[in-house]
């Protein structure tokens with residue numbers, strides 16, 4: 006049983022969205038390029054399964070965009086992480102250090118293999134607090150799994166130097182960070198592997214899908230083999246390792262290639278959204294907007310804000326209700342791993358104050374690359390209306 010004091014920090018039921026009005030979804034895919042053309046071509050060619058030219062082209066083009074030598078397409082971001090862990094032989098007894106403030110797929114990828122996610126708190130950038138990593142290292146620690154939350158990169162130098170000092174693997178969860186940069190460098194070149202998601206609400210989408218990238222040729226080969234049942238080269242139906250079927254289809258890759266052609270445009274649209282939101286919202290008392298460190302390119306997958314109930318005059322959940330009544334969809338921030346019912350017993354008694362505050366006060370606003378400037382103004386004007394309404398109460 007999770008005590009009431011903790012349940013009070015966790016968002017309540019979703020507000021009812023008024024869809025009568027010109028409703029603004031929190032996110033929708035942007036498929037205005039060659040997506041339909043390439044999918045039609047794939048169907049016409051009959052290459053609809055897990056081989057075909059779109060898979061090869063998507064992997065090559067995507068690798069180039071994220072600055073990695075090798076890219077292996079898979080069927081989800083979750084399985085990209087799972088596969089990366091399997092390829093690095095993470096198994097029972099191994100510990101993997103990660104932020105508690107992340108999406109559930111991050112710890113699950115380690116748990117599937119019997120390993121133990123070890124948690125750290127977040128910093129002011131909403132990213133894994135680098136200074137807490139060393140304290141959590143034990144003889145069992147095998148890897149660090151940093152997450153570029155909401156599209157802002159983690160402090161790579163700090164993490165890589167700890168990994169080097171303790172001889173740990175680094176698996177970057179870049180599922181929310183297509184196009185993000187660290188000191189003007191794309192993120193694909195750092196660590197042992199980076200994992201991306203192409204779920205419907207991600208910056209690039211294939212419906213469902215994922216990608217593992219690496220600069221390590223041997224590891225790339227192992228990942229490619231493991232994702233395809235670990236078929237061996239010397240004879241067919243001959244398996245020396247426990248393989249998986251995590252293959253992406255050529256149909257999904259056809260969408261992925263079309264999305265990759267518009268990589269810069271899609272990333273830039275998220276940044277433009279963020280600058281417009283920032284401009285409109287910065288003057289409102291009680292709202293914290295996301296930061297961008299001077300070494301970072303934040304791609305603002307989702308534009309998150311924190312609501313200080315005292316200063317704003319309304320709680321985060323009240324503001325979400327106010328917006329939902331007016332046809333504006335939002336989402337709460339992630340619920341930290343140590344508060345998840347599945348994981349609660351495993352971390353009982355551990356507290357992470359920054360992550361808990363993000364969970365209580367955080368929400369993200371509509372963030373699709375299809376949003377217009379007028380829609381962003383409408384969202385911001387509605388937030389201003391809520392603020393003035395709370396002042397008048």
Ligand SMILES: *Cc1c(COP(=O)(O)O)cnc(C)c1O
Nearest residue numbers: 081082083108110180181202204
């Ligand atoms: C979306 C996401 C995933 C999982 O990706 P799926 O493609 O939905 O399986 C993993 N980690 C983070 C941080 C994510 O945001």
